[in-house]
Amino acid sequence: MSFSLSLWVAGLAGFVALSYEIIWYRAYGVVSRSMPTTFGLLLGAYLAGVAAGSLGSRAFCHDDARLERRRLLPVAAFVYLANLASFLVVPALARLVTSVRWQLSLPLVALSAGLLGAVLPLASHFGIRPDDRAGARLSYLYVANIVGSSLGSLVTGFVLLEHLSLRGASVALSLAGLALFALLGVSATSTVRGRAAVLGASAATLVATVAASGPAFEQLHERLFFRKQFTADKRFEHLIENRHGVIAVTDGKVYGGGVYDGILNVGLRHDPNWVFRAYALAAYHPAPKRVLMVGLASGAWARILAGLPGVERLTVVEINPGYLELIPKIPEVAPLLKDPKIEIVIDDGRRWIQRHPDARWDAIVMNTTWHWRGHSTNLLSAEFFELVRARLAPGGVFTFNTTLSEAVMKTAAVTFPYAQRMYNFMVVSDSPVAFDKARWKTTLTEYRMDGAPLLDPEHDAWDKKRLDDLLYLPDTLDRPPVWEGLESRESLLARFGHLPTVTDDNMWCEWHPSDLEEEDLSPRELDEPVVVEPFHERVEVRAGHLGRDVELVGDRLRDGVERGAPRARQRAPRGDADLVEREVELGVEIEQHARAVAEHGEQHPRVGDDGHAAQRLTSGGARRVST
């Protein structure tokens, strides 16, 4: 092999290898729910494969064969197999995870990377003479490989994934890999017939790849997302793929990068996503003129915040512009894009705040993602809280979602002199934090969404109960702490003060998902637990303070999977985001039932999945009513 050819081989191999790594990371990010370990495990498998490939390549490095043309054939074969295996990693992952854990697919990554990794040592052997300049020539080859890798990162990350789906990008990479195969194959043969055979094989493989990509990538994202819960009838209503990630919508729920992002709901009648927490800003601040929101997602919160009393300007910083494509498709939130009060900035939230040192806000709001996701520390550490603190106007409040991380609650409580917990949110400030019950009532009764009131307590029994429940919220501050209520800073520090403060350095929240001890915050103070004996499932339910908004805290076994709220979270694999979805599903289900009971009386016959167990739940107990 000529040295110039070996440079091309090294460069193209680097391009293809790093491009595939980016494609794989995209798929693994979705399937793993962006856990902080994903990158390391994927890279570890990738590098282990590369290491094994480089070792295996020694078998082809015969001293006497360096100048023989035909010795390039094994290199071409490696490239061909590597290309094929790499192309199949994502479809294979999507199928494997419907029955096994995603980590078990990592050997496929190692195998593909191993085949790709053999190419550089082989190109080195066949392209470099073993003399005193070997080290220098190797450096050129290494540089060619790195330049190819860098280009692969740029082209695939910025161009392919911006304009193509995972399927399209994979086919494009397969084309690049086949070009490398053709280059080596043609160089390895000296006859016209031989070269024609190589080119023919390349073209045939490309045609076959394109044809097979359809079935191979069919319902790819649904498989990656639903994993063991995948069934052929599951299809996303909306799917947006761009270079920043994947946004999917199913059953009114929005998922970003495979993780629950929110529910397309802005109302209080049916509030499975606890969107009342957005309205509650009005109870903590009389007139937040300038509001900053980090994270837009589905836009429900932005829509609500912009309509709160006193809000003159709402600046929203969102990292993924894909949401701006989604929002116009959702009637509930589409108007926010035309709201003159709202300014949307596409940037990293922390960086954007740092780059605006002179700005001050009356309220900073973050309903951001789960604390156990990779890089969540950037928005949940003491350093970030100090940054936010410096940007609050006098009397300003910072309210954000802890996603029930006790360490994050503690961190906020020690960073700010005044703090209060509201459900899974913290409300913190340099000024006293108080939930104003009168303003809360005014907001709930006078707020208009598209001209309509949030609740109609005078004409609708369910709405009246909802209003009563919501008005009860501030009263929980004086009671033993429950998750579905308010809690003082002193109580939080007494319970969680022993935990480490989350810092940029320790990234505690990412590595230590919330491990709530149910006993710590038992709602028994309000309602004794009750056990329902359904026909097919055992469900233990316990009423929360909101009465009909019953929280399911027990076991619910279906399809062999534990479902439920805090206790189930404890038992599930740490950070298993499937729970998030199940929790929300149950919230919807229970609320639907409770509403039906309110409307039709106690004999209303159902809650439950698939016509199975039916329970009815009230704040005072639970009774099975029907199937």
Add this chain to the structure above:
Amino acid sequence: MTAASLAVFVVFFLSGFSALVYQVVWQRSLFAIYGINLESVTVVVTAFMLGLGLGSLAGGALSKDPKRPVLLMFAAVEAGIGAFGLVSLSLFHHVGMATLRLPSLVTALVTFVLVLAPTLLMGSTLPLLTAHLVRRSGNVGKSVGVLYFVNTLGSALASIAAVLWLLPRLGQARSVVAAAIVNLVAASIVGGFALVERRREHRA
């Protein structure tokens, strides 16, 4: 395989291990400063790779002269990486805070400069050790294959260890100190062998 060759492989394994620990930690540190949007991620990753590439060229250029003591140079490079590692996070933080408000192009350049010194050193290690082994074996493919294997294996293990053990238990700063210690141990081992070899050659 001689003891010296074995030492070279062990050391290169350690070198690959520490390099990946640095990469994982530095990436996280820089993402916290410059953001985790795709543009920032690309700048950081590309800066790493370009630094490694330039370092490879530098290492290759240094290794051209057969009289140069490549093993000793490798030891010096490892010590340099370790020394940089010890001050790296503090350096990133202060430079990052000072330059954060500058235009994106400038911050991209700053990021590149920040990681240039250590990645130059890291990139130079493979050509240096390749030159060392080729002088003995005369086989490029086998030399590169084994070196690449041990170095990449070290990196693979570091990648997994970083997310399963190092970062969760030690955090960023102490993980970097651990990596720096590994560099300094590697430098000591290979430096010791290089000095012994040079004495033997002088005697011969």
